[in-house]
Amino acid sequence: MPPVPIPRLIQLALPLLLALGGCAAVGPDYRAPTLPTPATWSGAAAQPAQDIAEWWKRLNDPILDQLVAEAIVANPDLEIARARLREARARRALADAGGAASVTASASARQTRNAANGGGTSGEVFSAGFDASWEPDVFGATRRGKEAAAADDEASAANLDAARVSLVAEVARNYIELRGDQARLEIARANLASQSETLQLVSWRAQAGLAGSLEVEQARGNREQTRAQIPALETSLAQAEHQIALLLGQAPASLHTRLAAVAAIPRIPDSLAIGIPADTLRRRPDVRAAERKLAAETARIGVAEAARYPNFTLSGSLGLDSPRLPDLLSASSLGHSLLAAVAGTLFDGGALRQRVNIQTAFQEQALATYQGTLLTALREVEDALVALA
Numbered sequence: 001m002p003p004v005p006i007p008r009l010i011q012l013a014l015p016l017l018l019a020l021g022g023c024a025a026v027g028p029d030y031r032a033p034t035l036p037t038p039a040t041w042s043g044a045a046a047q048p049a050q051d052i053a054e055w056w057k058r059l060n061d062p063i064l065d066q067l068v069a070e071a072i073v074a075n076p077d078l079e080i081a082r083a084r085l086r087e088a089r090a091r092r093a094l095a096d097a098g099g100a101a102s103v104t105a106s107a108s109a110r111q112t113r114n115a116a117n118g119g120g121t122s123g124e125v126f127s128a129g130f131d132a133s134w135e136p137d138v139f140g141a142t143r144r145g146k147e148a149a150a151a152d153d154e155a156s157a158a159n160l161d162a163a164r165v166s167l168v169a170e171v172a173r174n175y176i177e178l179r180g181d182q183a184r185l186e187i188a189r190a191n192l193a194s195q196s197e198t199l200q201l202v203s204w205r206a207q208a209g210l211a212g213s214l215e216v217e218q219a220r221g222n223r224e225q226t227r228a229q230i231p232a233l234e235t236s237l238a239q240a241e242h243q244i245a246l247l248l249g250q251a252p253a254s255l256h257t258r259l260a261a262v263a264a265i266p267r268i269p270d271s272l273a274i275g276i277p278a279d280t281l282r283r284r285p286d287v288r289a290a291e292r293k294l295a296a297e298t299a300r301i302g303v304a305e306a307a308r309y310p311n312f313t314l315s316g317s318l319g320l321d322s323p324r325l326p327d328l329l330s331a332s333s334l335g336h337s338l339l340a341a342v343a344g345t346l347f348d349g350g351a352l353r354q355r356v357n358i359q360t361a362f363q364e365q366a367l368a369t370y371q372g373t374l375l376t377a378l379r380e381v382e383d384a385l386v387a388l389a
Helices: 008-021 055-059 062-074 076-099 141-207 213-247 277-283 285-306 351-388
Strands: 102-116 119-134 311-322 334-343
Touching: 055 062, 055 141, 062 076, 062 141, 076 141, 141 213, 141 285, 277 285, 277 351, 285 351
Parallel strands: none
Antiparallel strands: 102 119, 119 311, 311 334
């Protein structure tokens, strides 16, 4: 089969489009904003930060370790975050494939019949072909789309980390509350038994004339006040147990046997070295997610801006047609076409310009959200340090 000649126009256009495809993308290049942070915490002196990736293990409670491990595997909200991360990664892979050429293949066989004066003729036609098209990324729309998809992927990963951090904190908080309720319930029941004995003794003394009715009523009142505390503690204990089961993706009463035995309240470490504010903020997944969302919205400004410029397309087809299948691959059945095209919007009433303005507003919202997330993170750490102290 002889080589397919390439028209001179295509020979001239192809190098030009390849050169334009390497030009800088339109739209702003992202730079992470530099926001002022304090040099140290007001509630603690600056110390080298500790590794807190598995902070709950410092509480030295094997049951808590098991509950956290099960929650990380089975929690429904965490599975939603994992699915969103898988979605973001698939979208990133889809964006990465956007700049590649598209090639399709086809084959067909058809039979024709023409009727004339009661007679007719029939024939067969066999066809095969390939079609290819490529749109050079002259103004960087595809590149900006890849940047946005990559940032969305990283934001989803940070959101998954944030969901995991929140989940572990909730499991640990409810577990400590459960152990605290168990301890308070034991104390209340012991007090109730002691106050019942005291009431009995005072009643005997009153019968013997050694105590007045006021002392009896005071002893009875103390006992009933303690008795009234027990249902509230039992309710709080059951609610903490049910909440832990929910966090583990289980039915509310499924953990009753495992958690029924009274155990000591986990001991919180005496100190926690968290490092300087800048280091702490870099490790917070909610801050990372907000920053990556800002990067994605910034890149999408370039996508919207590139839509205002012309699109260039190179396409071609190679086809084979023959009335006989054995002759389909012969040189005489070969046909081909090549096309270089450019298209652009001449007038749209300012719609494309407004899409850029809309995306710029999204970027400004993401910046404000990032700033707010950073300030909230600073406040939460300061509040936690004061509470710990």
